[in-house]
Amino acid sequence: MSDPQSQPASGGPDNGVGKPHRGIYLLPNLLTTGALFAGFYAIVAAMNGRFGDACEALIIAAVLDGLDGRIARLTNTQSEFGVQYDSMSDLVCFGLAPALLVYLWSLAAMAEWGALWAKVGWLVSFLFAACAALRLARFNAQAGVADKRFFQGIASPAAAALLVTGVWICESEGVTGADLQAPTLIVTLAAALLMVSNVRYYSFKSWPARVPFLWIFVVVIMLVLLALDPPKLLFTMAYLYAASGPVLTLKGRSRRKRLRHMIRQRREREREQPDAGAEGSATPLQARRRDRAANDDSLGAGDRDAAAGGDGRE
Numbered sequence: 001m002s003d004p005q006s007q008p009a010s011g012g013p014d015n016g017v018g019k020p021h022r023g024i025y026l027l028p029n030l031l032t033t034g035a036l037f038a039g040f041y042a043i044v045a046a047m048n049g050r051f052g053d054a055c056e057a058l059i060i061a062a063v064l065d066g067l068d069g070r071i072a073r074l075t076n077t078q079s080e081f082g083v084q085y086d087s088m089s090d091l092v093c094f095g096l097a098p099a100l101l102v103y104l105w106s107l108a109a110m111a112e113w114g115a116l117w118a119k120v121g122w123l124v125s126f127l128f129a130a131c132a133a134l135r136l137a138r139f140n141a142q143a144g145v146a147d148k149r150f151f152q153g154i155a156s157p158a159a160a161a162l163l164v165t166g167v168w169i170c171e172s173e174g175v176t177g178a179d180l181q182a183p184t185l186i187v188t189l190a191a192a193l194l195m196v197s198n199v200r201y202y203s204f205k206s207w208p209a210r211v212p213f214l215w216i217f218v219v220v221i222m223l224v225l226l227a228l229d230p231p232k233l234l235f236t237m238a239y240l241y242a243a244s245g246p247v248l249t250l251k252g253r254s255r256r257k258r259l260r261h262m263i264r265q266r267r268e269r270e271r272e273q274p275d276a277g278a279e280g281s282a283t284p285l286q287a288r289r290r291d292r293a294a295n296d297d298s299l300g301a302g303d304r305d306a307a308a309g310g311d312g313r314e
């Protein structure tokens with residue numbers, strides 16, 4: 001995406017026309033700064049043993065991270081600076097902070113199992129942080145060509161939510177991390193691998209202009225549940241979203257398999273009846289065009305829409 005703040009000047013050096021803008025857009029980058037502040041505060045709180053406060057700070061960081069990109073798109077203030085700044089903030093908030101949180105809360109206690117398991121604990125935490133960095137780098141590298149409606153691999157905020165909501169709900173119920181070392185290790189490892197996988201997740205970046213009335217009712221119910229017990233609701237939402245990726249990926253593979261079968265059957269019929277009217281006497285180029293049209297039809301109206309509108313922020 002081109003940066004409106006770094007476009008080359010179209011005029012001469014002294015004509016004052018077309019000079020590149022200096023400075024940055026305030027509103028979206030202010031939200032990103034707020035997310036970064038919350039992520040750093042979560043690290044400090046975790047180091048001081050205030051794990052509940054750290055979880056709440058990371059939830060706030062996730063909310064601010066979700067807002068900055070949408071605000072930039074709504075106000076037409078996207079910029080390459082904002083993209084890179086957002087990625088650096090994401091690495092701190094959803095890579096380093098959650099990894100340190102789960103290590104201090106639970107995985108550090110694996111030292112009780114021996115020196116080898118002590119190393120496994122901090123290495124798995126590092127793996128989560130490294131996979132978050134790799135996930136963000138891949139996202140930025142594919143920003144210009146990837147389908148904006150879907151993520152390749154679970155997004156780093158969602159992966160962090162798997163860890164953070166688990167710690168938060170345990171802290172609210174009085175369960176210590178030392179009692180859940182094995183489950184914490186498994187969840188951390190799974191979240192790390194999902195970030196660098198090819199599993200597709202819906203990005204929620206393309207919303208219809210009008211929605212059914214039922215959607216508003218569902219939002220109201222979710223707000224009520226959120227007010228009653230935020231940790232449990234967010235925990236449920238995080239794990240349902242994590243499970244949706246494999247389901248979406250398997251569904252897409254099954255659909256592509258059916259499409260290839262349909263195309264193969266059509267080509268076999270054309271070879272068996274080469275003179276059966278215009279359909280059978282189509283040229284290879286026409287046949288390929290029909291195959292592409294069938295592919296588009298199989299994807300559905302929603303999938304045929306262009307996935308434009310993203311600003312490169314995850």
